[in-house]
Amino acid sequence: MARSFDPLREMESWFSQVNRLPATVAMPMDLYRDNDKFVARIDLPGVDPASIDVDIDGRTLTVRAQRAADVLSDQARWLTRERPAGTFARQLTLGYDVALDGIEADYSDGVLTLHIPVAEEARPRKVAVQHVGGVKPIEATTE
Numbered sequence: 001m002a003r004s005f006d007p008l009r010e011m012e013s014w015f016s017q018v019n020r021l022p023a024t025v026a027m028p029m030d031l032y033r034d035n036d037k038f039v040a041r042i043d044l045p046g047v048d049p050a051s052i053d054v055d056i057d058g059r060t061l062t063v064r065a066q067r068a069a070d071v072l073s074d075q076a077r078w079l080t081r082e083r084p085a086g087t088f089a090r091q092l093t094l095g096y097d098v099a100l101d102g103i104e105a106d107y108s109d110g111v112l113t114l115h116i117p118v119a120e121e122a123r124p125r126k127v128a129v130q131h132v133g134g135v136k137p138i139e140a141t142t143e
Helices: 007-018 022-026
Strands: 029-034 037-043 053-057 060-067 086-093 104-108 111-117
Touching: 060 111
Parallel strands: none
Antiparallel strands: 029 037, 037 111, 053 060, 060 086, 104 111
16 A cells, blocks of 8 residues: 655654653553552662652652663773663553552562552442332233
């Protein structure tokens, strides 16, 4: 299938690649639902655990962390440098179906794990069906 050239689309694509924030690259995340909670696992290798900050403002959860830059001796010189350093942030917009006051976080082996419980009113439940009127027997009619 031939695709026509659209300069605006191409330019938008290029800008989105150039302006890609390193925070999402530096903080890759897995997010899944496990029964009555959401679990977010964010990779933060080399981060000082004391620098990790998790804030909730309204329905926005923000994770910030800092990774210090490597300091080289006077005789050393970089040959390649791919590990980003600095302060990184990632935001998640939380829906109304989560219990904000029950969110927990732990950091182990370079991974920050957030446990975000589903609100009680958002959990699936069964509704009992009541039958009104009882059983009526079928009567034979004569014609």
